[in-house]
Amino acid sequence: MCNLYTMTATVDEMRRMFGPFEGDTTNLPPFDEIFPGYMAPVLRRKDDGGLKLERMKWGFPGPPAAGSRAVTNVRNLASPFWRNALQQPSRRCIVPVTTFCEWTGEVGRKQKVWFGLTPEHESPLFAFAGLWRPGEGGPFMAFLTCAANRTVGEVHPKAMPVMLRPSDAARWLDSPREDACRLAQPFEDTLMQRVG
Template sequence: MCNLYSMTATVEAMRSVIGAFDGDTANLPPFDEIYPGKLAPVLFRPEPGKLKLELMEWGFPGPQAAKGRSVTNVRNLESPFWRNALVNPVRRCVVPVTRFCEWTEQPDPETKRKAKVWFGLHEEDEPWFAFPGIWRPGPERPFMAFLTCAANSVVGEIHPKAMPVMLRPGQIAEWLDNDHASACALAQPFADAEMRRLV
């Protein structure tokens, strides 16, 4: 389960790839470490053909089975908890990312703590990618969560159970606009050769 990522690409870097979008983006700071419960920039369609950037809280309010804890990752795409949002393109979103973290399974012998291992795109000239996600309104701010899938070999060396679904910016419209089955078909492990371990 991914519970830490970064988004440090500038608004200009995002617009250079996907074009114009709306939202209060003039003072968007770098987000070096985003944990569950924190605000993060998210792109969604407030109406067909429009794209908006808005800060949302990472984690859906959890069902009773989760004892009220927020649910940050969407793994079972057939779950009734997620299905209504996945079927409705209006409730889909994308989460811009520059890198994400998985923690080592075993603690460091000296520090007794698990270590952070960061992952990102293979090419350094590609400034960002995206997690496909879903969002919902909240009383104070919207909530979001993003999809995970089986781990590829690169991530699997550290976290064999799962990894976030990764989209290149050119795939954003496929996730936001396609029918339910076609959108969910994007939930595949990212190609090993196109990503790398950063630390």
């Protein structure tokens, strides 16, 4: 389960990658470590179809049956907990990312392993497929996970975040549920690498 990522791209890089948007259009500070419970930049559709940049808290408020602990990753797309958000394109979002971390080693001696895109990409920026919801104190977000590819699986074999190419962003945000959920596939190994 991914519980740490970075987003160090500029607003201009985000515009080049995902298109124009409204919202916090001044330069964002670098987000060198984003953990669950932290605020992070997120892009979502507005009512008029354009994109809006907002900061959202990472982690949906959890169900009472689970002790109300925040839910950060969307693992089971058939779960009733996510059904409403997946069904409504307006509740989908893209979470800009430059690298993400999985942990290796035993408890007490764990080490970070960072993953990102290969160097031939124009920018290290990509996105996770996310869901968001309004709530007390502001909006919340979580992102989808899927089976791990070989690159991530060598460190964390259970799962990896659903990574979107820029060309996939509109499909995730706008398509009917079944088509959007087809994007929940392991990212191509040839396009990513360990970066630290």
